[in-house]
Amino acid sequence: MAQSFDMVVIGAGPGGYVCAIRGAQLGLKVACIEREALGGICLNWGCIPTKAMLRSAEVLHLMERATEFGLKAEGLGYDLDAVVKRSRGVAKQLSGGVGHLLKKNKVTVLMGEAKFAGPGKLTVTGEKGTEEVTAKAVVIATGARARVLPGMEPDGEAVWTYREALVPKRMPKKLLVIGSGAIGIEFASFFNTLGAETTVVEVMDRILPVEDAEIAALAKKQFVKQGMTILEGATVKKLDRKGGTVTAHIEVDGKTETRDFDTVISAVGIVGNVEGLGLEEIGVTVDRTHIVVDEYCRTGVEGVWAIGDVAGAPWLAHKASHEGVMVAEMIAGGQPHPVRPESIPGCTYCQPQIASVGLTEAKAKEAGHEVKIGRFPFLGNGKAIALGEPEGMVKTVFDAKSGELLGAHMVGAEVTELIQGYVIGRTLETTEAELMQAVFPHPTLSEMMHESVLDAYGRTIHF
Incomplete structure (x- = not known):
């Protein structure tokens, strides 16, 4: 006999497991189907393990600069196997945490391959065989994989x-x-x-x-x-x-x-994981390996939704998570705001770090805005100098007529943490006036955010 649920989520990545948990919080009976590992690509093979490895590289980079800080470090080196082992350990720890969260919220976890057998009907094929599942709503959160170009197929060696x-x-x-x-x-x-x-x-x-x-x-x-x-x-x-x-x-x-x-x-680039789901049989539209959805992640087929990487750009874990929350709330009868792509921050964790939200200067001008641009260099910030990180810049883009913050862009130390200030500002529909009046603590890197706003209006103090 088929198990019956209010909502079934296919995929337990940052979109899927968050969607499942939010649905359970709202009183829905929820199942989450996963064919590989809880946490998905992001947690197991993407966001988290890469950041662990990059942290090791960052520490080595700082150790090599020890004399700049009046310190001594000799015989420096690294153990690649140990770096990888730490990275995998971090991923394993967090994957186990996802399982705990799902259990805590009474989400039924089904390990196996999911396929539509009809509207609201799924088969799940795993180690124990095939079972049937029915649901009032199905959320596809199957993610994506690396794009492979002809002649450049990975061989695992070179x-x-x-x-x-x-x-x-x-x-x-x-x-x-x-x-x-x-x-x-x-x-x-x-x-x-x-x-x-x-x-x-x-x-x-x-x-x-x-x-x-x-x-x-x-x-x-x-x-x-x-x-x-x-x-x-x-x-x-x-x-x-x-x-x-x-x-x-x-x-x-x-x-x-x-x-x-x-x-x-x-x-x-990446391609969406759309194969083997039986999407064609139920009428879900796929365009260039990504499921076509509206601003609320509805596929056009009643009761079927798609979130995260499989539903298109931007291909970011936090976008998937927020889409998951939005969809769960809609399925539970709520009326959430749609997730706006232009309000989703992007972060790159290289050295130096890069972070942004909203429109670039070029995109703002293309959209017809008359803009005011503010810039402030790390070289003018006391905390950046004290940290030994004088290379970088904060750039802000405003609408010259309304003062709306159209975009913010940064390069330098810790900017992946700083960008959230501007994300909140955009969410609250702030203008330059509020940002100028806000008091930023001293000495912090965040003061550059303030100075960049001031610079857009000819009022910068420290450069």
């Missing part, structure tokens, strides 16, 4: 995706990273800090193409200073693999050149 890069069997000596989005740049930063001779190839005319151009340029300057080679407006046409060496054919400025590497990391 050509890696993020999965192989998270559990490297060896330390790359000459590394090629294809793609300069958050995933590519974070791995480039990690391995470069540990000593790999690192080259980044980006097909667009600049690295970090979704970021503000000025911020991306400052980040590039720091990456080059750290020893990276950056090739922009370049395309990897072919990879030849032979005897532990990968020869990359790279087209730059209309000319093709070859360069040899021992390791390649492909980070050229």
Whole structure:
């Protein structure tokens, strides 16, 4: 006999498990189906383990600068296996925590592959066989996986995706990273800090193409200073693999050149996990591997929703989580506000860090806004100087007529923590007046946020 639920969530990543918990909090009878590991890609193979590895690289970087702080550190080095072991341990700890949270909130967890057998009907195939499940509402939160380009398929030895890069069997000596989005740049930063001779190839005319151009340029300057080679407006046409060496054919400025590497990391985007779900049978529309949804994550098929990476950009864990909460509240009869993509912050945890929310300067102008731009450099901030982190900038974009904060963009130490101040400001629909009147504590990096606002209106004090 089929188990019956008010809501079934397919996928236990940051969108799925949060959706399931919120639904249970609202009194719904909820099941969550997962085929691999609780916590999904983000917790097990993405956000969390990469940050653990990047923290190890950051500590090594600081140790190498010990003399700048009046300290002595000799015989520095690292144990790659130990770095990876710590990263996997962090992921395992948090994955277990997700299981505890689901149990605490009385969510039924079903391990196995889910497939629609009709409207509101699912089969779940796992180690114990196949069982049937029915639900008034089904939320698809199956996430995404790395895009694989023809001729650049990962082999686990010389050509890696993020999965192989998270559990490297060896330390790359000459590394090629294809793609300069958050995933590519974070791995480039990690391995470069540990000593790999690192080259980044980006097909667009600049690295970090979704970021503000000025911020991306400052980040590039720091990456080059750290020893990276950056090739922009370049395309990897072919990879030849032979005897532990990968020869990359790279087209730059209309000319093709070859360069040899021992390791390649492909980070050229993602594709949604839509296969095997039976979506076609029930009429769910899929466009270029992503499920088509409206602003409330409704698929167009009654009672079927899709959230997170499988439902399209921006491909961020916190976007998935908030969509999960929104959908659970709607299924429970609430009327939540839709999650607005332009109000979702983006963070890249390389050295230096990069963070942003809202419109870039270029996008604001394209949208027809007359803008006021504020900038403040880390070099003018006392806390940044004391930390030994004088490289970076905070940039704010305002509508010149209304004073609306259209966007904020940062590069430098700890900006992934600072950006939330501007996110709250945008959520509260603040203007420059409130931000100017707000008192920022001294000495903190956050004072640069205040000064950037002041600069947009010709009132900056400390630079």
